[in-house]
Amino acid sequence: MTVVITRATEADGPLIASLLAAAGLPTEGLADHLATALVGRDGAAVVASAALELYGDAALLRSVAVAPSSRGCGVGQRMTRAALDVADERGARAVYLFTTTAGDFFARHFGFRPSTRAEVPTAVQQSVEFTSACPATALVMVREIGR
Numbered sequence: 001m002t003v004v005i006t007r008a009t010e011a012d013g014p015l016i017a018s019l020l021a022a023a024g025l026p027t028e029g030l031a032d033h034l035a036t037a038l039v040g041r042d043g044a045a046v047v048a049s050a051a052l053e054l055y056g057d058a059a060l061l062r063s064v065a066v067a068p069s070s071r072g073c074g075v076g077q078r079m080t081r082a083a084l085d086v087a088d089e090r091g092a093r094a095v096y097l098f099t100t101t102a103g104d105f106f107a108r109h110f111g112f113r114p115s116t117r118a119e120v121p122t123a124v125q126q127s128v129e130f131t132s133a134c135p136a137t138a139l140v141m142v143r144e145i146g147r
Helices: 010-022 030-036 075-089 103-110 128-133
Strands: 003-007 037-042 045-055 058-066 094-099 113-115 139-144
Touching: 003 045, 003 075, 010 030, 010 037, 010 045, 010 058, 030 037, 030 045, 030 058, 037 075, 045 075, 058 075, 058 128, 075 103, 094 103, 103 113, 103 139
Parallel strands: 058 094
Antiparallel strands: 003 037, 037 045, 045 058, 094 139, 113 139
């Protein structure tokens, strides 16, 4: 299996939404951030996704998902690394995320650390992820981006 990571297109929106729904992840607000979304393709099939919401010098990492058939091969790590690279290219100094299941993954592989909802910048607090898509019990994590 060779997964190629590319920028998402408008046509990828429904494919990403299906991938997220199958993984039990929220799809609300995704269409507004396709310009900063990435997909992992195995041939013509979209088997992975990651997206960023940009808010000035802060970013929200969301929609990191890998199809069951592509798990265990490092695809999730590659997708996350590519998304962090986009955040860096776009001038983000910190990346936030919300998770109910993958805190260990993000901490171990990428140095994310636990944070609190109160520490999330006001602009990020306006996101659909913050206001309604993610449960209030979700773990908030942050990773500063070195410059």
